[in-house]
Amino acid sequence: MLPPQCTQFSSISIKTLRERVREDSDFLFKYVEEVYRAIERYEQRLRAYITLRPISEVIDDIENLVKHGKLGPLGGALVAVKDNISTKGIRTTCGSKMLENYVPPYDATAVSRIKNSGGVVIGKTNMDEFAMGSTTENSAFYPTLNPWDYGRVPGGSSGGSAVAVAACEATVSLGSDTGGSIRLPAAYTGIVGLKPTYGLVSRYGLVAYGSSLDQIGPMGRCVEDVAIVLNVISGHDPRDSTSLRVNVENFEKYVVDYPLKRYRVVVLEEMVSEGIDEKVMKIFNSTLDVLAKRDVTVEFRKMPLLHYSLPTYYIIAMAEASSNLARFDGLRYGTRSEAEGKLWVDAYRKTRMTGFGEEVKRRILLGTYVLSEGLYEGYYLKAAKVRRLLHQEFTKLFREYDAALSPTSPTLPPRLGEAIVDPIKLYSLDINTVPINLAGLPAISVPGGFAEGLPVGIQIFGPPLSEGFLLNIAKLIESGRSG
Amino acid sequence: MWLSRVDWEKIIKHLSILALVEADTARIESLARDLEKIVEMFNKIVELNIPEIVEPLYTTFFGEINLEEDVEWESMGIRELDPTGERLEDGYVKSPKTL
Known part of the structure; x- marks a missing residue:
């Protein structure tokens, strides 16, 4: 099911786009016009983009691809890119006043791979400032709205990337996920979003938030589109020291409407108990029924350590953020404020005071707090030890099971302003997504159904490099839902 | 360790110096309230x-x-x-004056 902003034409998949272009070479240009019509009509309300490229530039790029026979696996797909992923010559703000006028002189590896595979960057999408947030209300520019209900948030921090795809203002998009920032907005907007295994996709050109947790990943309207983009962006990159040296599989071959093996999946009770909305649980249970009909064995297990994953995640993420964001000083690049004092430190502090928003400052201060002398052992070191134990528990779990399932979010998309006023309420939206980043595992959010006219996402996660099987299980849910 | 609101305001001032992020004085009270809540959540693992x-x-x-x-x-x-x-001047990139 698609939101009202989409037409049958604007919502086509990459595969259909490729097929139609083979029959009619003008099809691609008509498609671009259709997408820009949707943008013209709805973007003023939705505000998915921070920077949108003019249609003439996009058409020029497509003409070039067609002329040189380089439509490749993406077939001229229009790719929206989260605004913390560097794009050569296109402003990359991170949703922050600090980088309001920053134009990178290079492309992130994921972006150059998109361009080399027949994708065209259509624009840069709105996000919570420096990816710190779960609603896209923390953007320094404006909030992005949920296409299913303009009074609700689209999730975050990759909210713009999710809305651009959900509202058919792009074919697919790239997001980044530090603690759920791809999966949560995918769930709230009714699309598919995948967070790859840590190291599968290069982080070169991604503005760092929590370096040991960050990953770039694809978002699309169907499982197949996500697999196609993952094929393109994954693989070793010598420019990222934490890039895995693995042979990348063809993920498309996993997107089939039958189980590729007799799956054993597990539901962790802690992920379906505390604070889960009844309406979300109803959809989750119906998804388990869909899988049971496809001979998937579902079992329930406990993992009490999950109760500690939220504080563990936020301690580590904020500590890493306080270090990563130290580079934004107004001296090397970014916004610079004139200081009244005579010391460089006054200019530095003033720049950071005016350039960063409240949530970013809060996280930098807390990151500094947990790393302070006398507190480091009790907070940061302890969190790193809990992370070790969580990692060990997941390793043990996935010796027995192929994958695990949970609702992506415990609630339906909150109303605008509802979650942002209380930091604990805001952070709790990530309760089911953060353990996956702590353990470096792959995870996908796929639409499971609708409650009160709002989409509900199902999260599937598994052992490292199990993206193929996760895509297969996601496809079973996708076709079970539409069938 | 339990800290009062006044303690938190002092801590914020100290952290602002360390992190080179000046907190908005008008919002220091609400910031102290938020930090107190968040650290309470962090304390869950301290007890582990x-x-x-x-x-x-x-x-x-x-x-x-x-x-x-x-x-x-x-x-x-x-x-x-x-x-x-x-931003070029005599073949060099001119940077804005800071101080």
């Missing part, structure tokens, strides 16, 4: 009893770290750095 032997985990990357040899590259041309030439 973990054996000394457990090693901390800082990264989930278990591949071979790819540290490339240093390679000399041709430097980025001034025109690439400033394509419009707006």
